[in-house]
Amino acid sequence: MRKKGNPQYRLTEDEIDALTRYRLQTDSFEDLPEWLIEMQDGKEEVSEHIVIEGNTAILCDVHLGFHDIDAIRACIQYLRKMKVDNIVLNGDTVDAHKLSRWAKRKDDIEFTTELQMARNFIDNLRATFTKAKIYFKVGNHEDRLDAFLQEKADQFAGLITWQSLLELDAKGVKFVDSNQLMFCHGTWITHGHEIKVNGGVNPAVTLLNKTLTNTCMGHLHRTQTIHKKTLEGEYLRADVIGTLSKLKRGYMPYSQSNHGFAFIHEDGEFQNYRIEDGKVKR
Numbered sequence: 001m002r003k004k005g006n007p008q009y010r011l012t013e014d015e016i017d018a019l020t021r022y023r024l025q026t027d028s029f030e031d032l033p034e035w036l037i038e039m040q041d042g043k044e045e046v047s048e049h050i051v052i053e054g055n056t057a058i059l060c061d062v063h064l065g066f067h068d069i070d071a072i073r074a075c076i077q078y079l080r081k082m083k084v085d086n087i088v089l090n091g092d093t094v095d096a097h098k099l100s101r102w103a104k105r106k107d108d109i110e111f112t113t114e115l116q117m118a119r120n121f122i123d124n125l126r127a128t129f130t131k132a133k134i135y136f137k138v139g140n141h142e143d144r145l146d147a148f149l150q151e152k153a154d155q156f157a158g159l160i161t162w163q164s165l166l167e168l169d170a171k172g173v174k175f176v177d178s179n180q181l182m183f184c185h186g187t188w189i190t191h192g193h194e195i196k197v198n199g200g201v202n203p204a205v206t207l208l209n210k211t212l213t214n215t216c217m218g219h220l221h222r223t224q225t226i227h228k229k230t231l232e233g234e235y236l237r238a239d240v241i242g243t244l245s246k247l248k249r250g251y252m253p254y255s256q257s258n259h260g261f262a263f264i265h266e267d268g269e270f271q272n273y274r275i276e277d278g279k280v281k282r
Contacts, residue, residue, distance in 0.1 A: 045179070046179045046180065047177050047179070047180040048180075049180065049181040049182060049183055049188075050135070050174070050176060050180065050181075050182045050183070051182075051183050051184075052086050052088070052133075052135070052182055052183065052184040052189075053085070053184075053185075053266070054085025054086055054266050055082065055083050055084055055085045055086070055263070055264070055265055055266050056084075056085065056086040056087075056088060056184050056185075056263065056264045057079050057082075057084050057086065057087045057088065057261065057262075057263050058088045058090050058189060058216065058218075058241060058261060058262040058263070058264070059075065059087065059088065059089055059090060059093075059244060059261050060090045060091060060092070060191070060217075060218025060219070060241045060242070060243060060244070060261070060262075061090075061091065061092045061139070061218050061219065061221055061242075061243035061244060061245055062089070062092065062093045062121070062243075062244045062245060063092055063093075063094075063095040063141070063243070063244075063245035063246075064093060064094055064095060064114055064117040064118050064121060065095050065097065065109040065113065065114045065117060066095050066097070066109075066245050066246050066249065067244060067245050067246070068243075068244060068245055068246050068247070068259060070278040071243075071244045071245075071259035071275050071278070072244050073278070074259075074275045074278050074279060074280050075244060075261045075273075075275065075280070076128065078273070078280045079129070079263075080128065082263070084129050084132050085131075085132060085133065085266070086132055086133045086134075086135065086184075087125055087129060087132050087133070087134050087135070088135045088137065088176075088182065088189060089122075089134065089135065089136050089137060090137050090139070090189060090191055090217075090218050090241070091137045091138065091139025091140070091141075091142070091191030091192070091193070091218055091219065092139035092140065092141040092142065092191070092218065092219070092245075093118060093121070093136065093139070093142070094114050094115070094118050094141060094142055095109075095114060095141055095245075096111065096114065096141050096142060096144040096145060097109055097111075097114070098110060098111045098114075099111060099144040099145060099147075099148040100141075100144055102251065115165055115166065118166055119166055119167065122134065122136070122166065122168075122171055122173060123171065126171060126172070133172075133174065134171075134172070134173045134174070135173070135174045135176050135182070136162065136166065136168055136173050136174070136175055136176065137176040137180075137182070137191055138162060138175075138176065138177055138178040138191075139178075139191040139192075139193060139218070139219065140178075140191070140193035140219070142162060142178070143178050143193075145160070145162065145165075162175065163175050178193075178194070179194050181194070184264045185264055185265070185266060185267070185268040186214055186268045187214045187215065187216055187264055187268070187270055188211065188213060188214065188215045188216070189215075189216055189217075190215060190216070190217045191217060191218055191219050192207075192217035192218055192219025192220060192240075193219055195207060195210055195211065195215075195217060196210075197210065197217065197219070197220070197240075199220055202224070202226070203220050203222075203224060203240050204224040204225055204226035204238045204239060204240050205226050205238070207226075207238040207240065208226055208228060208236060208237070208238035211238070212236075213236060214236055214237055214238070214270075215238050215239075216238070216239040216240075216241060216262055216270070216272075217239070217240055217241065218240075218241045218243070219240075220240050221242065221243035221245070221247070221255070221257035221258070222240060222242055222243075222255075222256050222257050222258050222260075223239075223240065223241065223242040223258055223260045223272055223273075223274045224239070224240040225237060225238070225239050225240075225272050226238050237270065239262060239270060239272045241260055241261065241262045241272060242257070242258045242259050242260020242261065242273075242274060242275065243257055243258070243259060243260070244259060244261065247259070258274055258275075258276075259274065259275035259276070260272065260273050260274045260275055261273055261275070
């Protein structure tokens with residue numbers, strides 16, 4: 001006869017934890033009221049993040065129509081010397097100036113012109129980097145399209161999209177929504193408007209304090225990097241990436257903007273490049 005309490009027949013701590021979890025799960029649903037069983041889940045507003053594998057170039061804030069051709073040339077020429085598996089157009093590729101709420105002039109660039117420039121830009125990227133996957137991320141400037149439609153022509157909202165206007169599916173370009181994040185070899189990629197980092201003296205510090213993990217963003221048109229170390233000795237970093245557009249705009253004739261782009265190697269190494277006088281700087 002087995003002795004009561006013999007250690008040989010006692011459950012281990014792991015077995016007790018597993019049994020407790022099982023009981024909680026089963027007990028919590030056994031007595032559910034019928035209305036809770038029939039009640040549907042709520043609407044999801046944020047899509048699941050996208051995982052990107054391989055050497056990845058990140059181009060932010062091209063603002064076609066207000067782009068800087070010397071900065072774009074320097075960036076593309078530099079990338080042609082590297083093994084590029086992915087190109088992420090990380091928001092504000094299209095300026096959508098005529099769709100904005102800001103005051104506009106008659107000689108401002110038409111939206112249709114911007115669209116054609118964007119189609120040509122994507123086509124030329126595809127022709128130059130034939131094997132690379134291209135991702136088109138919606139930034140706050142591309143968000144102007146949906147806001148414009150909701151206000152001016154809400155019946156067409158959902159019918160007129162960036163996928164259709166830029167023929168992304170036909171070009172084999174992966175669409176990334178406004179609040180959708182990307183993850184590449186240990187680093188989260190965001191345009192910046194989703195995280196609500198609005199400049200300041202040290203935006204990279206703000207970004208890291210908000211995300212508490214390795215993160216990069218565009219949106220602010222300047223290059224900045226911050227490193228921090230956790231109590232456990234893990235190193236974290238946050239990067240703000242420069243722009244490929246004009247550094248001076250009518251709404252901000254003077255700023256701390258600079259040209260740049262970023263690159264994530266498949267081993268996780270992150271490089272945040274500046275472009276000065278048409279030359280890439282580390």
